[in-house]
Amino acid sequence: MKPDKGTTLEHHLRRLTVGQRISIILALLLLPMAVLSVVSMSVLDGQEIDFQHSVQESIDTLLPLTTLEHYLERAQVDELEAQTNTSAPNFTVLTQNIDRSFSTIETTGSTPDMPEGLITAAQRAWRDARPAVQRLVEHIRPLHLGNDRLSDTLSRKDLQQAIHDVSRARRHLATIIKARYTHAVALRHSQLRWLVWSWVVTLSVATLFIGLFLSSILRPIKALESAARRLGAGETGVRIAVLGNDELTSVSRHFNAMSEYWEATRQALLTETSMDPLTGVLNRRGILAVLEQELAAHRRHGQPLSLFMMDLDRFKTINDTLGHSAGDRALLWVAEKMRESLRGSDHLGRYGGDEFIAVLPATTQEQAQAIAQRMRQSIHDTANRDDALPTISIGIASTPEMGWDMQTLIGGADAALYASKHRPDKTSSSD
Structure with missing residues (x-):
């Protein structure tokens, strides 16, 4: 100094x-x-x-x-x-x-x-x-x-x-x-x-x-x-x-x-x-800590915030038929594709197994739906040509519509993910 x-x-x-x-x-x-x-x-x-x-x-x-x-x-x-x-x-x-x-x-x-x-x-x-x-x-x-x-x-x-x-x-x-x-x-x-x-x-x-x-x-x-x-x-x-x-x-x-x-x-x-050693994104503890901080900051300033709960489709099949190495390569590939679709201010973390969470600061529900659609489409376009690569399902929850409680927001995104995975049309994300 x-x-x-x-x-x-x-x-x-x-x-x-x-x-x-x-x-x-x-x-x-x-x-x-x-x-x-x-x-x-x-x-x-x-x-x-x-x-x-x-x-x-x-x-x-x-x-x-x-x-x-x-x-x-x-x-x-x-x-x-x-x-x-x-x-x-x-x-x-x-x-x-x-x-x-x-x-x-x-x-x-x-x-x-x-x-x-x-x-x-x-x-x-x-x-x-x-x-x-x-x-x-x-x-x-x-x-x-x-x-x-x-x-x-x-x-x-x-x-x-x-x-x-x-x-x-x-x-x-x-x-x-x-x-x-x-x-x-x-x-x-x-x-x-x-x-x-x-x-x-x-x-x-x-x-x-x-x-x-x-x-x-x-x-x-x-x-x-x-x-x-x-x-x-x-x-x-x-x-x-x-x-x-x-x-x-x-x-x-x-x-x-x-x-x-x-x-x-x-x-x-x-x-x-706080980092996941395989994919290089935040681990469960890290992403939840970031979500809690962002919720507190956005609540003070009255800004919207959106949350993605993402799950890999056919991952268990890849892991069981092609082996764990193929499953690790699939996780690495999908994490990289998620980062490409997210913005620099967004946060990505591995929630556990084949589940991921993305925190999108200052993002409304409509904006989040557009980002989720691009991400899902980008991953599907490549994965549909390679059986060793998974597709994804995305559930969206946003504030202030879902409130400011972290567990409530995660629960809302998880429910939207569940609904998305069981829809006949898998090409669209759910809120």
Whole structure:
């Protein structure tokens, strides 16, 4: 069987062996998962590192300003807690750390989620706060918190101004850090969505290809199973499309060869069981089976059908006087003459001994009478010149006149035959 267009892809796939296709299926399933797993781990590790960096940046950036603001507020409220005798804070280091944080922010630059105006506002706030802090640095060297000169040197107004400017710088800087954090979170979400879609698309494509490869394996197996079931049910002409060059193709070829051999053997057995070995026409079982099938078909379509019941005249005399060989030659000759008179669509069978049946599909009673007359006349013309050849008598029964029951139809033809054999005028057939 030739493959149709729908099996072209399967034909190409079946050029590979089943083992090769299973290996490809495993590769399509495992390799994308392995690659995506490595990429996912790399992206997640990168996100964790970025998160740690973001947290550390927040600490390094905001802590100096927050610490400076805290110490200035303590100086204002508690006059640097003269009673604790603790060491004065190192304002110089804090200022340097803050300057370094702003340098880092300038290097990083702005992003869509963190406009340049935020950076500018924070820098301006720090520039406003820095002179007041610088004055603190100049007046407070390694000064102890309990030293009374701090109150003399700094006025409450200077402290308030320094606290205000530092607080404003801290708020702007916190806004920058928050914007960076928001941008980082959005980036992480985008990366995660990209990973999810990568998994979905990759697995979908892999599943599609796996389905195609599995189909190229399962389809021929299902075809084999269906063909074997049909063959087991007695259906003939069962064949499987031979595609590709794999193991299943070889099995399909062997199945087709087996099916052909089975059909030939079956036909030989049917022929042997349904054909008469002497005359070559159908035997009793074969002709009755054909009659039953034709009656069922003609009943469904409402078509007429006629039946001949034929008996050889003087056959017993030929057999008794000339021997059985002469009787066999007479049977062979009369069967051949009957076939010559019948049409290609008609069926002829040996009913038993010297009796024959002919089934004439789609034939009315009038048409059957004309055919029977020609047959009888043809046989009589030759047999009347040779005593070793028999003549025949014919009884006719037709549907729908005689009904559709097989036994009734045979009985009607047999009765007509009996009447024909006992008529004085033997040159006409009877119905």
